[in-house]
Every structure is written in structure tokens, then in C-alpha cells.
Amino acid sequence: MNRFTRALRHLVPGMLMLSVAATGVLFAQARAQGPAWPGRPIKLMVGFPAGGASDLMARIVAERLGQALGQPVVVENRPGAAGTLAASLVAKAPADGYTLLLASPTAITLAPTTMAGRLPYDPVKDLAPVTMVNRYPLILIASPSLGVRTFPEFLKKARAEPGKINFGSFGANTSGGLATEMVKLMSKTDMQHVPYNGGAPAMQALLGGHIDLFFDTVVTALQNVKAGKVVALAVSGAKRTSLAPDLPTVAETLPGFEADSWTGLMVPAGTPPGVVARLQEEIAKMVASPDIKEKFTAMGAEGVGNSSADFSRYLAEETTRYARLIKEANLTLE
Numbered sequence: 001m002n003r004f005t006r007a008l009r010h011l012v013p014g015m016l017m018l019s020v021a022a023t024g025v026l027f028a029q030a031r032a033q034g035p036a037w038p039g040r041p042i043k044l045m046v047g048f049p050a051g052g053a054s055d056l057m058a059r060i061v062a063e064r065l066g067q068a069l070g071q072p073v074v075v076e077n078r079p080g081a082a083g084t085l086a087a088s089l090v091a092k093a094p095a096d097g098y099t100l101l102l103a104s105p106t107a108i109t110l111a112p113t114t115m116a117g118r119l120p121y122d123p124v125k126d127l128a129p130v131t132m133v134n135r136y137p138l139i140l141i142a143s144p145s146l147g148v149r150t151f152p153e154f155l156k157k158a159r160a161e162p163g164k165i166n167f168g169s170f171g172a173n174t175s176g177g178l179a180t181e182m183v184k185l186m187s188k189t190d191m192q193h194v195p196y197n198g199g200a201p202a203m204q205a206l207l208g209g210h211i212d213l214f215f216d217t218v219v220t221a222l223q224n225v226k227a228g229k230v231v232a233l234a235v236s237g238a239k240r241t242s243l244a245p246d247l248p249t250v251a252e253t254l255p256g257f258e259a260d261s262w263t264g265l266m267v268p269a270g271t272p273p274g275v276v277a278r279l280q281e282e283i284a285k286m287v288a289s290p291d292i293k294e295k296f297t298a299m300g301a302e303g304v305g306n307s308s309a310d311f312s313r314y315l316a317e318e319t320t321r322y323a324r325l326i327k328e329a330n331l332t333l334e
Helices: 003-033 053-069 081-091 105-114 151-160 175-187 199-207 218-226 273-288 290-298 308-329
Strands: 042-046 073-077 099-103 127-136 138-142 166-169 192-195 213-217 231-235 261-268
Touching (some): 042 053, 042 081, 053 073, 053 127, 053 218, 053 261, 053 290, 081 099, 081 127, 081 261, 099 127, 105 261, 105 308, 127 273, 127 308, 138 218, 151 231, 166 175, 175 192, 175 213, 175 308, 199 218, 218 231, 261 273, 273 290
Parallel strands (some): 042 073, 042 099, 166 192, 166 213
Antiparallel strands (some): 127 261, 138 213, 138 231
16 A cells, blocks of 8 residues: 555545535534525415505505515405504514515504503514505595585584584594594594494495595595595695695694504514515515506505614604604593
8 A cells, every 4th residue: 555545545534524514514504594585475464454555555565575585475354453453463473474564553653552451462572674665645535415625614514513523444543543533633623433444444434424534545535536426625644645736735724733654564573684684675676666656656655665773763753653642632542
């Protein structure tokens, strides 16, 4: 046996041991990282019924996310308890990136105050913000049978007939309901609240003559305004909407009034940071694309797609603002 053969006999076992060790490290890393995400369909939970603005937003988001992620994103409507049922289900779901929530103010920034002590989840501890998808104003619409054509005319009638006007909402403790409570407070009027289980049922109630008015999303409100079925009175935002530039804001009559709404994406707390980052990245791309911008504009909405940190700060600030408003106004929202 020559010198080279003897060296090779000693070298080969060591090389084999190094190879086995390296393979073990790679296998351990692969197990730690888990399977590639997403590897199966994803659920997008919505807290309101099909046919409303939230459902429409969800289907736009689901279609584009599905294309970007290479897996179907299935919208699942779970209406109930003003959107908090869906939020509760997502909060309790596995933090694996396969259950998402299309969130709204009702379940995230209003509920901590309006359902204090009764909320089955903590929006801060149990849910993680991904990004705000868009924000939009609401439009106060009335039944033609109410006999008013403008917001000042409505206030005059409400003051002359205290307690006789019924206003609807997307549900108890929702942003639309709170907006009307703000109108009551700032105008010193008295009206009766009739909550429904989403925007679509509230609209049917308005068209059927069961309620007199309610704050609806721009897209569904204007569809019925153009059809002559309802009367638009005012916009809830700080500025007029480009879709109805002649429609005044509530603030033009009641200075300081502002009640925009928003749609955001959230996941169970503990969802891997890489998954959260990927979702935020895809939503940011989505809202920047010309076709989605056009769809949002047609709905009176403005795309956002901000960072998770910025969205988190916004939620904290809005929660504090709503809590202060409800306390100062002495509102009791059941």
C-alpha cells in the first residue's frame, strides 16, 4: 500500500462523516422552516353577509391575493355580532397563515369600548395587523318617504319630531351606527337606532320602508341614489367624494364631524413574520395597480397598503379616539 492509498483510507471516513453532518444540518433547517407557504388554499373571513360592501372588498382582495400567492383564497362570510364573530374565529385559528381576517373598525377599534368585558378576544393580543387595504367615507341616505332632500332639511325634521325617526346600521356598535350617534349628539336630536346584520339587510330595510335612513358605503348608496330609490343627504368624510362632488359633507352643517371607515387585513397573533411580510407586500402591490385603483375609486375608496407597524399605530390611535368620544358623549351602544 503506497503513501497515497494509506492517506485516502484515513481521509474518506472523515469526508463521509462531514457529509452526513452537513446533511443533518440542512434537514434540521428544512424542518425548522417548515413547508413552503402557501401550500394549500387560504380562508379570508368576513364579518358581514354576502352582497354588502365588505363582501365586495373581500372578493377583490381574495382574487388578487390568490393570483399572487398561487393558491386559492376563499372568502368565508361569518356575519354576526357586528363583525366580532369572524374576528373571534380568526383570533382563535392556528397562526399558520391560512386564516385571514378582512377587518373593519367595528371589530377592532370600536369593540374594545362598546363590548368592554364581553369581547371574546383581544384585538391587540390575539390579532396581528398586516396592512390597511383602503379607507372610505360613508353616505347618509334616506327613504324618499321621509320627505327631505338635504341634510339641513333632515335635521329640521328630526328636531321637530324627536324620537320618531328610525335610523339603521350595519349592526350594533358599527361605524355607521356610531356616525349617526355622533350626528344626534352634535345636532341635539333624538332618533331610534335599529341595527341590522350588515349593509345589505339594512338597505333592504330602507327600501322596504322599515327604517328612515342610515349611513351606507359609497358604492351601494350611490347605486340606489342613481336608481331613484333613496335620497343622498351628506358624506361622512372630511371632504366631498369625487363620485358625488355636489353632495355636501356632514361637516359643512356640523363643523368638526368626520367618520371615515376602512378595511384592513389581519391574521392570528403569532403568524410567522415572513408570512405577514409577504401578505403586506402583495396588498401594497395590489392597491398600487391601475385596475385595482380604478375599482376602489368606483367604490369611493382610496387604497392604502401601509406597513404593519403604521397600521398598528393607526389602530391604537383610533381605538383611543373612539373610546374618548363614546365616554364624552355618554353613548350607550348595545
